[in-house]
Amino acid sequence: LSRFATNEVSVDYTIASAGRMVTGGVLRFVPGRTVLFVPLPADQSLCTMGVTLSDPVNAELTGLRSVALSGGCTATDPLIVEGDVWRYFKGTQQPPGDWNSLSFDDSTWLSGPTPIGFENSSGYESRIATNLTDMRNAYLSVYARREFVIDDPARVVALAFTMDYDDGYVAYLNGVEIAAQSAPASRAYDQPATASHEACCGSGTPTGPCPPESIDLSDHIADLVPGVNVLAVQAHNQSLSSSDFIFIAELFIAVTP
Ligand SMILES: [Ca+2]
Numbered sequence: 001l002s003r004f005a006t007n008e009v010s011v012d013y014t015i016a017s018a019g020r021m022v023t024g025g026v027l028r029f030v031p032g033r034t035v036l037f038v039p040l041p042a043d044q045s046l047c048t049m050g051v052t053l054s055d056p057v058n059a060e061l062t063g064l065r066s067v068a069l070s071g072g073c074t075a076t077d078p079l080i081v082e083g084d085v086w087r088y089f090k091g092t093q094q095p096p097g098d099w100n101s102l103s104f105d106d107s108t109w110l111s112g113p114t115p116i117g118f119e120n121s122s123g124y125e126s127r128i129a130t131n132l133t134d135m136r137n138a139y140l141s142v143y144a145r146r147e148f149v150i151d152d153p154a155r156v157v158a159l160a161f162t163m164d165y166d167d168g169y170v171a172y173l174n175g176v177e178i179a180a181q182s183a184p185a186s187r188a189y190d191q192p193a194t195a196s197h198e199a200c201c202g203s204g205t206p207t208g209p210c211p212p213e214s215i216d217l218s219d220h221i222a223d224l225v226p227g228v229n230v231l232a233v234q235a236h237n238q239s240l241s242s243s244d245f246i247f248i249a250e251l252f253i254a255v256t257p
């Protein structure tokens, strides 16, 4: 209030996010009180909130009736996590050109949970869920797909991707490239990763980021479609004789209520 009042003053408030009302209530200023705080919901998925005042009693609204607040939301709801079963294709030859697209039929591919890889020395052996015992000295890459369902992309306010890997990769959302590290420029199945990279998940001392870096995909929310979507990755080892290879791709989301 701009000045003390001798009668109780009240005003209604509403909090909205993405065009939908989240909560609301009444602020009551007892006589003598001039400052009150609007309680904001602690929901981490709310990236932006609008607070609007209305229907004052014993006073007038002379300043701003609404303010927009932004920031603070993170994509924390898991869409794809370690242990989920993926379709995968051993890179003994180039897969079809549309292998990473939503329409591609992966029903003839192998399937297995992440982490997918192998360890011929030490580090990842206790973590491997799908063991590629035939990969060393035979093929350099693995192509993998995991479908997930989004009922209403319009409600998605944040999207994040993490990839724990050894040694390089390219990731795609519905066929659109979203991230790459140490990937061969040609993206070809028979090319090595351009650098060595240690995954976080091993038992030794990782030289890669630990926990794996989270990549903000907010710019790719528009690539989501209602219903089935697909996250696809191609992962490359640094050499045929490399003693290890692994990848764990995860996807996280935040949606409005
Ligand atoms: Ca190792």
Ligand SMILES: [Ca+2]
Pocket: 166, 167, 237, 238, 239, 242, 243, 244, 245
């Ligand atoms: Ca390796």
